[in-house]
Amino acid sequence: MADEALFLLLHNEMVSGVYKSAEQGEVENGRCITKLENMGFRVGQGLIERFTKDTARFKDELDIMKFICKDFWTTVFKKQIDNLRTNHQGIYVLQDNKFRLLTQMSSGKQYLEHASKPTGTAEVHPSQETAEKHEDILATSTVDSCLCW
Amino acid sequence: MSRQANRGAESKKMSSELFTLTYGALVTQLCKDYENDEDVNKQLDKMGYNIGVRLIEDFLARSNVGRCHDFRETADVIAKVAFKMYLGITPSITNWSPAGDEFSLILENNPLVDFVELPDNHSSLIYSNLLCGVLRGALEMVQMAVEAKFVQDTLKGDGVTEIRMRFIRRIEDNLPAGEE
Numbered sequence: 001m002a003d004e005a006l007f008l009l010l011h012n013e014m015v016s017g018v019y020k021s022a023e024q025g026e027v028e029n030g031r032c033i034t035k036l037e038n039m040g041f042r043v044g045q046g047l048i049e050r051f052t053k054d055t056a057r058f059k060d061e062l063d064i065m066k067f068i069c070k071d072f073w074t075t076v077f078k079k080q081i082d083n084l085r086t087n088h089q090g091i092y093v094l095q096d097n098k099f100r101l102l103t104q105m106s107s108g109k110q111y112l113e114h115a116s117k118p119t120g121t122a123e124v125h126p127s128q129e130t131a132e133k134h135e136d137i138l139a140t141s142t143v144d145s146c147l148c149w
Numbered sequence: 150m151s152r153q154a155n156r157g158a159e160s161k162k163m164s165s166e167l168f169t170l171t172y173g174a175l176v177t178q179l180c181k182d183y184e185n186d187e188d189v190n191k192q193l194d195k196m197g198y199n200i201g202v203r204l205i206e207d208f209l210a211r212s213n214v215g216r217c218h219d220f221r222e223t224a225d226v227i228a229k230v231a232f233k234m235y236l237g238i239t240p241s242i243t244n245w246s247p248a249g250d251e252f253s254l255i256l257e258n259n260p261l262v263d264f265v266e267l268p269d270n271h272s273s274l275i276y277s278n279l280l281c282g283v284l285r286g287a288l289e290m291v292q293m294a295v296e297a298k299f300v301q302d303t304l305k306g307d308g309v310t311e312i313r314m315r316f317i318r319r320i321e322d323n324l325p326a327g328e329e
Contacts, residue, residue, distance in 0.1 A: 003234060003236075004164070005207045005235070006168065006200075006235045006236070007164070007171065009200045009207075010171060010175070011171065013199050014175050035178060038174075038178070039171075039174040039175065039177075042170070042173070042174045042177070043170045043174050046166070046173075075164070076164075
């Protein structure tokens, strides 16, 4: 059983490590984000494999998204997604009002001054985030990795 | 009712799996980025150090342990309080050196290596080296310079995982210039 504080610190260190060891131009061309995404992808795959061993097959996309928003998010982030919206054409917007990986930074003014300002919907993945506004994160998630099941 | 109880145990197991899997992804990425195992070991140690210097604050805030008077007390606190709090395991302390400045932490099971196998071409990789960095960084923040290294590793075929801790010296507080 690993404590949450340890996981948060490990996560911080991973993000900072990737950016520190980035070579020339990698920050701009998004290579750092890709690296973090890839790490998150492996973690997500491993978790889902073990978590859904005994659950029934998902009926459709919406079922998968509900699973992600309730069971999966609760297990990983100890709370459910606060709001799920969809256009019924493959785009889902998951809203978490208190994203656990960022609450330490977002609950005071010290870091928010340096956070990037929102231009629209930000893509959030379990391994890397950009803070949008105080404790309000919008995540767009595609369903690709879940459709394997 | 039983479904809820299952979920509770599952979610606890899951959060440890989340950590294990995340750590695994990190080591995998580092192995891709750095060509040789030595560099990966160094990088893990450095990252562990950065984590340790912040973890100690969380630890002191939550555990209410007072100042340790000697290295033996420190060893006890590390094994019985810190490891239990953060990794849910209680390593045993053995092999004290005659001078009392070195001891071994024996971990029967290491949560970082659940489901992990070392491939043959990474035989000199110290997979859990992050732990050594964490111990070093955390203790440095409480004025102790120590060295931590793995001497046995279940990933390499040993029966247990053993971390050897060596006390180097006490770090004196440096007063800022002009404040003598």
